[in-house]
Amino acid sequence: MPTVPPAETAADAVDVTALLERGRTLATPVLRAAVDRLASPMDTVAAYHFGWIDAEGNPADGDGGKAVRPALAVLSAEVTGAAPEIGIPGAVAVELVHNFSLLHDDLMDGDEQRRHRDTVWKVHGPAQAILVGDALFALANEVLLELGTVEAGRATRRLTTATRALIDGQAQDISYEHRDRVSVEECLEMEGNKTGALLAASSSVGAVLGGADDRTADTLEKYGYHLGLAFQAVDDLLGIWGDPDATGKQTWSDLRQRKKSLPVVAALAAGGPASERLGEILAADAKSSDFENFSEEEFAARAALIEEAGGREWTAEEARRQHTIAIEALHAVDMPDPVRARFTALADFVVVRKR
Numbered sequence: 001m002p003t004v005p006p007a008e009t010a011a012d013a014v015d016v017t018a019l020l021e022r023g024r025t026l027a028t029p030v031l032r033a034a035v036d037r038l039a040s041p042m043d044t045v046a047a048y049h050f051g052w053i054d055a056e057g058n059p060a061d062g063d064g065g066k067a068v069r070p071a072l073a074v075l076s077a078e079v080t081g082a083a084p085e086i087g088i089p090g091a092v093a094v095e096l097v098h099n100f101s102l103l104h105d106d107l108m109d110g111d112e113q114r115r116h117r118d119t120v121w122k123v124h125g126p127a128q129a130i131l132v133g134d135a136l137f138a139l140a141n142e143v144l145l146e147l148g149t150v151e152a153g154r155a156t157r158r159l160t161t162a163t164r165a166l167i168d169g170q171a172q173d174i175s176y177e178h179r180d181r182v183s184v185e186e187c188l189e190m191e192g193n194k195t196g197a198l199l200a201a202s203s204s205v206g207a208v209l210g211g212a213d214d215r216t217a218d219t220l221e222k223y224g225y226h227l228g229l230a231f232q233a234v235d236d237l238l239g240i241w242g243d244p245d246a247t248g249k250q251t252w253s254d255l256r257q258r259k260k261s262l263p264v265v266a267a268l269a270a271g272g273p274a275s276e277r278l279g280e281i282l283a284a285d286a287k288s289s290d291f292e293n294f295s296e297e298e299f300a301a302r303a304a305l306i307e308e309a310g311g312r313e314w315t316a317e318e319a320r321r322q323h324t325i326a327i328e329a330l331h332a333v334d335m336p337d338p339v340r341a342r343f344t345a346l347a348d349f350v351v352v353r354k355r
Helices: 016-035 042-050 068-080 084-109 120-124 126-145 150-176 184-209 214-241 262-270 273-287 296-308 311-330 337-352
Strands: none
Touching (some): 016 042, 016 084, 016 337, 042 084, 042 120, 042 126, 068 084, 068 184, 068 214, 068 337, 084 120, 084 150, 084 184, 126 150, 150 184, 214 296, 262 273, 262 296, 262 311, 273 296, 296 311
């Protein structure tokens, strides 16, 4: 991965694995209880999606993802001096919204694998993927609103705004697949909606539940938004050059779906022979009736042109740039130094992660 870790800071002493595990451990019991409210068979389908059971309904110890969002939610509660447990409803709510989007995105994108397992629509059918996704979104709002506090109402309002932006981003992503050209600015706007908005909500929801004022919440959201852009830039690199054994997806995954991800868009905007040749090939691909039967070598050739045109390095640099903006946003928030170090360590993890 062509990324460079930031200079040494107090964040280097933070055990990021433990930080992620704390978020997962605090959120999972409440998350399971929320899923148990769903009518059958939606409860079983959701449990399969979260990796708690296998396709036959047997208990499983699946990979539930990186848990960055719940980790941020419980961490943000500590900005206000509250215990991390105050952020648990927020952690569960953002995780429910995130997984609502994954269920729908997998179906819309035709992805057959997630976290090294068949996706829900592949196992249980498209109808269940849609229904369970809708149910998880409804649960997210329930989990917050049933707290019955002013802070819960404020948190819910921010989460629903983020969810609308997330849906806008998915709509943009789909529409871009059918266009020959997308500008870098359009791509960044789409990724800010699709990924940045929910990470922004994750970074502030615990603080809001802990009584933080709007200025503090807005600044934490700025951190999360730019962290989301860095996160997505790294995901875009992995979507083309990631190791399938690590990502759980096919080789050249984003190229197979004709995604206008940042490396592709940046390469097309770069100019020069490789950029022009890439544009010609991708335009022809859009009209090809045999695209689904392309060989590994054909996708590898397209990836090589993207790299030659500079799309890979530009995206890696953009991930670093967005990481820097996120860290700088933290300077405007008064918080205990250990909490600041944990926010920084999570941002560092996002930019240098391998999957």
